[in-house]
Amino acid sequence: MMTIGELAKLAGTTVRSVRYYHSNGLLEEPQRQPNGYRTYRAVDLARLSRIRRLRDLGIPVAKIAELLDGDAHDTRSALDALDKELATKAEQIAVQRAHIESLRRNADPELPDAFSEVLAQYVVAGAPTAWIDNERELLILALTVSGGDPEVCDSLLSAHRRVLAEPNREQAIELITRMYALADAPADADTIAALAIQFCDFTESVLPEQAAPEDASPTRLVAVLREHQADRRTVTQERFSKAVAAEFAARQSRL
Known part of the structure; x- marks a missing residue:
C-alpha cells in the first residue's frame, strides 16, 4: 500500500499528474480508507508507469487509454505511427534550423542570400544609402507579391548582376547617384x-x-512596385520619371 505522494514519486511523476490521470479515466481512483486517505497498490504503480512512459513518447492522452486496454499489436502500430510523425517533424526542424543558420550568416535576414549579396555589392560600389534602402524594399515586395516565384527571382538577379558587371557598374552608380540627387534639390x-x-x-x-x-x-507585381516608387518620389523625381517615360515612348515611335 502507498499514498498518492509515494505513488507519484516511485513512478517519477507528480501528484498533480496522478490526479489529472484520474480525471481522464486513465488511472482508477481508489476509495478512501477509514482514515480519509486513498491508498494505492502495486497494480496502480505499474499502470501509472506505463502511462508516464507513453506520455514521454508524446502519445496523446486520448490515445493512451486505447493502448493501455489494447494488445501488443495496437501498441506497435501506435509506436510506428508516432515514429513516422517524429521523422516528419525532424525533417521540418532540420529545414528550419538550416534557414536560421542562413539568417545568422546573412547580412539581411529578410532577403535570400543571393539578393543580400547583390545589395552588399552596391554598398561597396558606393551607391547612395537611400537608393539601397529603396531597392531593398522593392526586392522584399517583389518576392512577397510573387510568392518567391523562381522565374521572378532569376529575372531580378540577372538584371542586378548585369548592372553590377564591368564596365556597367561605374556608369550605373553615377546614374543612380545623380537620380537620387534630384530628391534634394530642384533641377531645370x-x-x-x-x-x-x-x-x-x-x-x-x-x-x-x-x-x-x-x-x-x-501585372499585379509591376503595379505594386510602381505604386511603391510613386509614393516615394519627390516632385523633381516625378518630373524625371515622366521624362524617362516620354523618352522611351519617343524612341518606340521611331521604330
Whole structure:
C-alpha cells in the first residue's frame, strides 16, 4: 500500500499528474480508507508507469487509454505511427534550423542570400544609402507579391548582376547617384531631360527588356512596385520619371 505522494514519486511523476490521470479515466481512483486517505497498490504503480512512459513518447492522452486496454499489436502500430510523425517533424526542424543558420550568416535576414549579396555589392560600389534602402524594399515586395516565384527571382538577379558587371557598374552608380540627387534639390528641365536620355541609353544597352514605355495594363507585381516608387518620389523625381517615360515612348515611335 502507498499514498498518492509515494505513488507519484516511485513512478517519477507528480501528484498533480496522478490526479489529472484520474480525471481522464486513465488511472482508477481508489476509495478512501477509514482514515480519509486513498491508498494505492502495486497494480496502480505499474499502470501509472506505463502511462508516464507513453506520455514521454508524446502519445496523446486520448490515445493512451486505447493502448493501455489494447494488445501488443495496437501498441506497435501506435509506436510506428508516432515514429513516422517524429521523422516528419525532424525533417521540418532540420529545414528550419538550416534557414536560421542562413539568417545568422546573412547580412539581411529578410532577403535570400543571393539578393543580400547583390545589395552588399552596391554598398561597396558606393551607391547612395537611400537608393539601397529603396531597392531593398522593392526586392522584399517583389518576392512577397510573387510568392518567391523562381522565374521572378532569376529575372531580378540577372538584371542586378548585369548592372553590377564591368564596365556597367561605374556608369550605373553615377546614374543612380545623380537620380537620387534630384530628391534634394530642384533641377531645370534641360538637366532632367539630359539625365533621362542617359538613363534610357543605359537601360537599352544593359537592361533591354526594361527599355519600353510603361504598360497600361501591368501585372499585379509591376503595379505594386510602381505604386511603391510613386509614393516615394519627390516632385523633381516625378518630373524625371515622366521624362524617362516620354523618352522611351519617343524612341518606340521611331521604330
